[in-house]
Amino acid sequence: MNEYMKETNEALLHTYNQFPVVLERGEGAYLYDTEGKKYLDFAAGYAVSSLGYADKELNDALKEQIDKIFHTSNLYYNTACGKAAEDLKRITGMDRIFFTNSGGEAVEGTLKAARKYAYKKGTGRYEFIAMKESFHGRSFGAVSVTGHDAYREPFEPLVPGVSFAQYNDLDSVKALVTDKTCAIILEPLQGEGGINAATEEFMKGIRKLCDEEGILMICDEVQCGMGRTGAMFAWQAYDIKPDIMSMAKAIGSGIPVGAFAMTEEVAKYSLEPGDHGTTYGGNPLACTAVSKTIEIFEKKHLVEHVQKVGAYLTKKLEELVEEYDTVKAVKGKGLMQGIQVTKPISEITGAALKEGLLIIGAGSDVIRFVPPLIIELEQVDEMIRILKKAL
Numbered sequence: 001m002n003e004y005m006k007e008t009n010e011a012l013l014h015t016y017n018q019f020p021v022v023l024e025r026g027e028g029a030y031l032y033d034t035e036g037k038k039y040l041d042f043a044a045g046y047a048v049s050s051l052g053y054a055d056k057e058l059n060d061a062l063k064e065q066i067d068k069i070f071h072t073s074n075l076y077y078n079t080a081c082g083k084a085a086e087d088l089k090r091i092t093g094m095d096r097i098f099f100t101n102s103g104g105e106a107v108e109g110t111l112k113a114a115r116k117y118a119y120k121k122g123t124g125r126y127e128f129i130a131m132k133e134s135f136h137g138r139s140f141g142a143v144s145v146t147g148h149d150a151y152r153e154p155f156e157p158l159v160p161g162v163s164f165a166q167y168n169d170l171d172s173v174k175a176l177v178t179d180k181t182c183a184i185i186l187e188p189l190q191g192e193g194g195i196n197a198a199t200e201e202f203m204k205g206i207r208k209l210c211d212e213e214g215i216l217m218i219c220d221e222v223q224c225g226m227g228r229t230g231a232m233f234a235w236q237a238y239d240i241k242p243d244i245m246s247m248a249k250a251i252g253s254g255i256p257v258g259a260f261a262m263t264e265e266v267a268k269y270s271l272e273p274g275d276h277g278t279t280y281g282g283n284p285l286a287c288t289a290v291s292k293t294i295e296i297f298e299k300k301h302l303v304e305h306v307q308k309v310g311a312y313l314t315k316k317l318e319e320l321v322e323e324y325d326t327v328k329a330v331k332g333k334g335l336m337q338g339i340q341v342t343k344p345i346s347e348i349t350g351a352a353l354k355e356g357l358l359i360i361g362a363g364s365d366v367i368r369f370v371p372p373l374i375i376e377l378e379q380v381d382e383m384i385r386i387l388k389k390a391l
């Protein structure tokens with residue numbers, strides 16, 4: 001442990017299991033620590049740094065915005081916020097956007113938006129159905145719909161009216177529906193829960209159930225959104241549309257920003273002036289990051305790029321299943337994939353770190369691959385080479 005880690009350990013509240021590395025700078029898909037050691041990054045800071053590191057165009061736009069203004073509050077309009085909202089509207093196909101500072105805060109907003117909709121319509125509905133193995137964040141509302149006992153129990157009692165169904169099991173969802181059900185919330189591809197993709201039948205079934213029963217469908221796209229699965233947003237691959245959605249992680253390429261969005265039909269009956277707010281939300285710096293990220297995504301055709309590199313990654317991971325007894329299955333889509341392994345996760349991630357590869361776990365037995373979306377086929381090969389040593 002070096003001096004920096006020692007000092008940090010004495011000053012910070014210990015809430016993270018950290019790798020013994022002090023990162024200093026990055027370039028493309030590579031990171032460098034304070035000793036100058038190079039790492040290939042297949043973690044992207046939890047699926048955040050979609051454009052990799054030191055993207056000149058993004059950085060120049062951010063610096064230019066800093067010199068103009070980076071905070072206004074929502075007492076006043078600012079041009080960057082309006083532009084970013086237009087851009088998100090276009091790529092989501094939703095009608096109304098609210099900017100937050102994080103994913104958990106975006107999820108909070110979706111839940112409040114759904115409750116307000118029921119309140120204003122006078123339906124008396126307030127219950128949420130969420131999924132087992134889901135992850136929606138750490139604030140009270142978000143943790144209340146998170147399907148892991150360990151994340152919930154120490155903080156009970158939580159928001160009342162939440163029940164948990166089995167992911168990809170429509171009957172288990174139907175069994176929980178009551179005349180008080182307000183919304184169903186799910187990740188179209190579960191991240192923290194172990195890289196579980198929703199089946200087409202499940203997504204379409206939830207949409208139909210919601211339509212029949214007068215329930216709102218909320219998609220949490222905080223991790224699986226913004227190109228990561230090979231669609232701009234994961235739900236777009238299912239030929240359905242949610243009523244409300246959350247996003248964050250990759251939408252600002254690492255500048256802290258999130259958002260939730262809804263259809264006009266929901267917005268008409270939902271949050272109004274005085275109902276909801278956030279001091280930093282929609283600030284010009286975060287919004288510049290969103291607009292610039294979207295611009296670069298479109299210019300570089302990153303969604304198509306993810307489809308191509310993602311297919312190659314699947315092929316390479318499937319070869320590992322053939323080759324290694326300890327690798328059981330390949331999961332996920334695009335550049336949000338994982339392998340199910342029988343060895344302890346921390347042994348593999350620790351060994352990879354020593355060899356210069358950053359990877360992280362998901363759930364209890366999955367190694368997750370969520371690199372910057374700009375990686376090339378050669379970097380998949382490089383990752384596989386190092387991973388084999390770690391396995």
Ligand SMILES: *Cc1c(COP(=O)(O)O)cnc(C)c1O
Nearest residue numbers: 102103104135136137191222223
């Ligand atoms: C990370 C994550 C969140 C929470 O986002 P924070 O920015 O950490 O608050 C919510 N939902 C999903 C699906 C996530 O992966």
